[in-house]
Amino acid sequence: MSHPYLAPVIDLVRRAGEAILPHWRNEIKVHEKADASPVTAADMAAHHLLADGLCALDAAIPVLSEEDCELGLAERAGWTRWWLVDPLDGTKEFINGSEEFTVNVALIERGQVLFGVVGIPANGRCYYGGADFGSWRAEADGATQPLRVRHTPPERFTVVASRRHSSPAQERLLAGLGQRFGELELASVGSSLKLCLVAEGSADCYPRLAPTSQWDTAAAQGVLEGAGGEVLDVEGRPLSYEAREHYLNPSFLALPRDVGWRAELIELARG
Numbered sequence: 001m002s003h004p005y006l007a008p009v010i011d012l013v014r015r016a017g018e019a020i021l022p023h024w025r026n027e028i029k030v031h032e033k034a035d036a037s038p039v040t041a042a043d044m045a046a047h048h049l050l051a052d053g054l055c056a057l058d059a060a061i062p063v064l065s066e067e068d069c070e071l072g073l074a075e076r077a078g079w080t081r082w083w084l085v086d087p088l089d090g091t092k093e094f095i096n097g098s099e100e101f102t103v104n105v106a107l108i109e110r111g112q113v114l115f116g117v118v119g120i121p122a123n124g125r126c127y128y129g130g131a132d133f134g135s136w137r138a139e140a141d142g143a144t145q146p147l148r149v150r151h152t153p154p155e156r157f158t159v160v161a162s163r164r165h166s167s168p169a170q171e172r173l174l175a176g177l178g179q180r181f182g183e184l185e186l187a188s189v190g191s192s193l194k195l196c197l198v199a200e201g202s203a204d205c206y207p208r209l210a211p212t213s214q215w216d217t218a219a220a221q222g223v224l225e226g227a228g229g230e231v232l233d234v235e236g237r238p239l240s241y242e243a244r245e246h247y248l249n250p251s252f253l254a255l256p257r258d259v260g261w262r263a264e265l266i267e268l269a270r271g
Contacts, residue, residue, distance in 0.1 A: 012053040016046040016103045017121030046087035066215045076243040081109045086215035090191030100190030106218035111242040116222025129226025147227040149256035150201035157181035160194045160206035169209045176268040195220035199227040206254040234269040
């Protein structure tokens with residue numbers, strides 16, 4: 001099973017990546033948005049390509065992009081299906097010349113991710129999938145591989161830990177996991193690739209106890225759910241995307257579904 005819009009969205013994400021690349025590792029002006037986060041011409045080039053392309057694909061589905069999010073709750077509350085877009089996730093990594101930036105597009109229906117597409121412009125790789133039809137990783141040459149979370153670490157338990165967003169709460173959680181599983185392997189990667197590491201079985205969990213926005217997570221959450229994973233808040237409820245006044249996510253935990261240590265992880269996250 002697939003979705004009729006999946007293939008054209010994969011193509012749009014690849015094209016958005018191509019629009020970004022001429023700016024990468026070149027001199028580029030960085031502007032500061034109202035929330036003090038950076039934005040560049042590359043962000044805007046990808047935004048316009050995606051917004052126009054998604055509208056052309058189905059004009060009845062509204063688009064919410066990080067670069068065009070000044071929409072009131074009264075308008076968004078009436079949406080039952082909508083696109084959630086981060087044209088360039090990992091702008092700081094992009095500015096610093098790292099390869100760890102992505103293009104993210106998710107289709108949301110009644111607060112749930114139908115599918116998500118995460119493209120990596122620097123190497124042409126693309127992750128895509130959704131809970132109802134599975135997930136895949138496609139390389140630049142077209143080779144594809146189905147994704148599946150792992151339930152048993154081959155060696156050490158691997159936790160995805162953000163470079164930029166550690167906190168006392170996260171350090172306590174890591175200490176608790178270390179007591180449970182022994183010495184941990186820490187994987188650090190930028191942008192939505194954190195969730196993709198869990199989806200492809202390269203890591204065991206990704207606890208995020210610091211702020212993120214809805215467009216940071218939705219596409220990769222679709223990939224993880226299609227690979228047999230889940231994203232929960234610290235009360236154990238699935239992370240969802242109903243319209244609300246602000247776009248911030250609660251703290252969350254990304255992990256394989258049906259693992260025996262699920263309740264322990266939630267308890268550790270609660271502190």
